[in-house]
Amino acid sequence: MNTNIPPEFRVKIDQEKCRKCKRCLQSCSFGVYQFHDRVIPDNNKCVACNRCVAMCPEDAITINETPNVYKDHPNWNLQLRKNIWKQAETGGVLLTGMGNNLPYPIVFDHLVVDACQVTNPSIDPLREPMELRTFLGRKPDKVNVEYKNGKMKLKEKLPPQIQIETPVIFAPMSFGALSLNAHKAMAMAAKDFGTVYGTGEGGLHTDLYEYGPWTIVQCASGRFGVHSEYLNAGVAVEIKIGQGAKPGIGGHLPGEKIGAEISRTRMIPVGTDALSPAPHHDIYSIEDLRQLIYAIKEATNYKPVSVKIACVHNVAAIASGIVRAGADIVYLDGFKGGTGAAPTMIRDHVGIPIELALAAVDDRLRQEGIRNQASIIAAGGIRSSADVVKAIALGADACAIGTAALLAMGCSLCQKCYTGNCAWGICTQKPELTRRLDPEWGAMRLKNLLRGWSHEIKEFLGALGVNSVESLRGSRERLRAVGLDKQTCEILGVKPAGR
Amino acid sequence: MTIEAKGVYYRQLNEKIREAVASGETEVVVNNVNGQRYIGDGVRGKATITVNGVPGNDLAAFMDGPTLVINGNAQDGVANTMNEGKVVVMGNAGDVLGYGMRGGKLFVKGDVGYRVGIHMKGYKANIPVVIAGGTAGDFFGEYMAGGILVLLGLGRDKDTPLVGDYCGTGMHGGVMYIRGEVDPTRCGAEVGIEELSEEDTKTLEGYLKEYCEDTGHDLGKIMKEKFVKLYPKSSRPYGRLYAY
Numbered sequence: 001m002n003t004n005i006p007p008e009f010r011v012k013i014d015q016e017k018c019r020k021c022k023r024c025l026q027s028c029s030f031g032v033y034q035f036h037d038r039v040i041p042d043n044n045k046c047v048a049c050n051r052c053v054a055m056c057p058e059d060a061i062t063i064n065e066t067p068n069v070y071k072d073h074p075n076w077n078l079q080l081r082k083n084i085w086k087q088a089e090t091g092g093v094l095l096t097g098m099g100n101n102l103p104y105p106i107v108f109d110h111l112v113v114d115a116c117q118v119t120n121p122s123i124d125p126l127r128e129p130m131e132l133r134t135f136l137g138r139k140p141d142k143v144n145v146e147y148k149n150g151k152m153k154l155k156e157k158l159p160p161q162i163q164i165e166t167p168v169i170f171a172p173m174s175f176g177a178l179s180l181n182a183h184k185a186m187a188m189a190a191k192d193f194g195t196v197y198g199t200g201e202g203g204l205h206t207d208l209y210e211y212g213p214w215t216i217v218q219c220a221s222g223r224f225g226v227h228s229e230y231l232n233a234g235v236a237v238e239i240k241i242g243q244g245a246k247p248g249i250g251g252h253l254p255g256e257k258i259g260a261e262i263s264r265t266r267m268i269p270v271g272t273d274a275l276s277p278a279p280h281h282d283i284y285s286i287e288d289l290r291q292l293i294y295a296i297k298e299a300t301n302y303k304p305v306s307v308k309i310a311c312v313h314n315v316a317a318i319a320s321g322i323v324r325a326g327a328d329i330v331y332l333d334g335f336k337g338g339t340g341a342a343p344t345m346i347r348d349h350v351g352i353p354i355e356l357a358l359a360a361v362d363d364r365l366r367q368e369g370i371r372n373q374a375s376i377i378a379a380g381g382i383r384s385s386a387d388v389v390k391a392i393a394l395g396a397d398a399c400a401i402g403t404a405a406l407l408a409m410g411c412s413l414c415q416k417c418y419t420g421n422c423a424w425g426i427c428t429q430k431p432e433l434t435r436r437l438d439p440e441w442g443a444m445r446l447k448n449l450l451r452g453w454s455h456e457i458k459e460f461l462g463a464l465g466v467n468s469v470e471s472l473r474g475s476r477e478r479l480r481a482v483g484l485d486k487q488t489c490e491i492l493g494v495k496p497a498g499r
Numbered sequence: 500m501t502i503e504a505k506g507v508y509y510r511q512l513n514e515k516i517r518e519a520v521a522s523g524e525t526e527v528v529v530n531n532v533n534g535q536r537y538i539g540d541g542v543r544g545k546a547t548i549t550v551n552g553v554p555g556n557d558l559a560a561f562m563d564g565p566t567l568v569i570n571g572n573a574q575d576g577v578a579n580t581m582n583e584g585k586v587v588v589m590g591n592a593g594d595v596l597g598y599g600m601r602g603g604k605l606f607v608k609g610d611v612g613y614r615v616g617i618h619m620k621g622y623k624a625n626i627p628v629v630i631a632g633g634t635a636g637d638f639f640g641e642y643m644a645g646g647i648l649v650l651l652g653l654g655r656d657k658d659t660p661l662v663g664d665y666c667g668t669g670m671h672g673g674v675m676y677i678r679g680e681v682d683p684t685r686c687g688a689e690v691g692i693e694e695l696s697e698e699d700t701k702t703l704e705g706y707l708k709e710y711c712e713d714t715g716h717d718l719g720k721i722m723k724e725k726f727v728k729l730y731p732k733s734s735r736p737y738g739r740l741y742a743y
Binding site for chain 2: 228264277343
């Protein structure tokens with residue numbers, strides 16, 4: 001057994017405060033607690049999800065990180081040692097959930113936003129209109145207007161657009177990785193607030209078809225739940241090529257998470273692993289991608305098609321190919337993006353940060369004169385409204401939030417999504433756990449988050465002296481770098497602070 | 500109803516076909532097809548569409564109901580993620596046939612290319628069936644999760660392998676029936692090979708009867724040779740891959 005691996009956390013029960021109600025036993029989905037006259041925790045099983053702490057009516061539980069009792073070594077931190085012990089025991093691939101947790105520099109935190117002082121006065125968003133409405137989709141090369149009966153009219157029909165009321169959407173996370181209640185919460189919040197959520201690759205549960213106008217459906221390599229009705233259910237179709245947390249590899253939704261509903265929606269037997277191959281087997285080139293884009297357009301009477309890729313070294317050239325292949329939206333997922341399950345080594349060591357990828361892609365599309373042909377969605381490490389503002393200034397049309405949305409629904413980032421034991425009912429299919437998340441409550445929390453962020457974005461815009469998010473898009477002059485090297489500044493197209 | 504395809508771009512051609520099916524036409528004949536893509540793509544309903552010529556890629560992709568009869572060869576991506584309906588190809592067909600197929604039937608009279616039947620699905624009564632009369636290339640039934648793949652090897656010369664390499668790699672559901680000997684070294688590690696049970700033979704014969712009616716092959720001749728059954732050894736081939 002795990003003789004060498006010290007427990008990550010230590011659970012302490014204040015036996016004086018504890019009144020033995022056993023609520024901790026019910027709330028822990030990882031089997032930490034047993035009851036023999038008193039509550040006895042098994043530290044080895046604790047993941048610090050903090051569900052028990054939240055549920056304990058007597059505030060009798062504290063969870064602490066185990067202090068490192070091993071001799072310190074600069075080259076061999078405890079996590080690396082634990083990894084090796086674990087693999088020596090199991091011979092397996094290290095698995096994890098959520099986004100990259102290695103301490104790479106976070107570029108967003110080295111960028112600061114401009115503001116108006118004295119001249120070009122700032123605007124007070126509480127008193128003056130501030131436009132956050134965003135349209136995602138292909139924009140025409142030029143707009144031709146004609147006058148009819150004294151009124152201006154567009155000469156040509158505009159390509160289809162997705163209208164969102166704030167430049168933030170919910171990232172695609174599959175029904176399978178997430179519970180149905182979590183999907184419902186995102187769908188309801190998207191509808192009420194006027195934004196969209198992504199289905200991820202697990203198909204669309206029949207209960208959620210009514211939220212179609214606020215849904216982007218996904219077609220990924222496993223083709224789970226993809227059929228004509230599904231493709232037509234949303235406002236757009238997303239082809240998922242890659243994911244920031246695990247660029248270049250497929251997905252294995254473990255059999256533990258394949259219950260009756262997942263089985264029905266994905267069309268695979270209960271208890272089998274849902275295997276998403278690494279590539280789409282009908283896409284081996286840009287031409288093949290174009291073929292699928294147009295197969296989907298043909299099947300949907302030309303709805304917008306989004307192509308989601310993980311940010312990798314040649315992201316700019318790839319994005320250019322995607323736009324030329326006919327995509328209406330390019331979805332860039334940086335290497336800090338989350339996941340329900342990914343091999344730890346891949347999650348932590350493959351891909352590049354969204355900030356640099358976004359700047360490179362925006363530059364490239366502008367240089368080639370095709371930036372108008374597709375909207376850019378930036379994702380993978382968007383943590384606050386400040387990140388949204390910076391991403392838009394770097395060239396994004398909108399941002400997608402996955403981890404932030406889960407946190408709003410109660411997630412505590414314990415990174416155990418792959419076990420299917422999510423104590424908060426978000427990333428699980430066990431009925432006794434999924435019912436812990438009330439979709440109405442989740443939707444309210446998501447709407448609150450969007451409301452808060454939207455107000456903050458308006459404050460940023462007001463400070464910048466602009467009254468619309470359009471005016472900030474790609475406006476890198478309004479950003480400055482603090483503590484970034486010259487080359488990084490060059491890639492970002494941002495001057496150092498003071499210049 | 501007859502539709503002329505000569506010199507017509509695929510978008511306009513498919514619009515015409517879609518309109519015809521939507522207006523209630525049950526018999527649509529499309530003449531002089533020459534590489535137009537996406538015929539039958541996403542089309543629902545019960546019409547029979549006869550294609551005279553060689554249709555382009557992604558024929559019957561996402562199709563949901565109609566029957567397509569191709570009097571000629573077909574190219575790549577036939578029945579891509581198809582949901583329901585039937586495609587009968589009276590010649591050979593290309594690569595990536597029946598990818599992620601969820602239901603319906605794809606009958607090819609002749610040979611098929613690489614990557615056929617990848618990640619086919621199956622749920623209760625929805626069982627997609629792909630039958631190829633000739634030989635198949637590499638990656639036949641890779642990642643197969645459900646449905647039935649049948650390979651007959653008719654008209655093959657001695658030196659042509661019945662099926663290519665990596666047959667059934669990652670297979671975790673569904674079943675393949677292959678007429679003749681299958682070299683286990685060509686199969687993925689996840690594949691088991693065994694003799695057909697009585698029930699297997701009954702199921703297979705039912706589908707082959709329909710296949711022969713559609714393609715003109717001789718059922719008696721086909722059934723004379725022995726079939727083998729390829730099945731997934733586990734529904735969770737990678738269940739022990741990870742250190743939890």
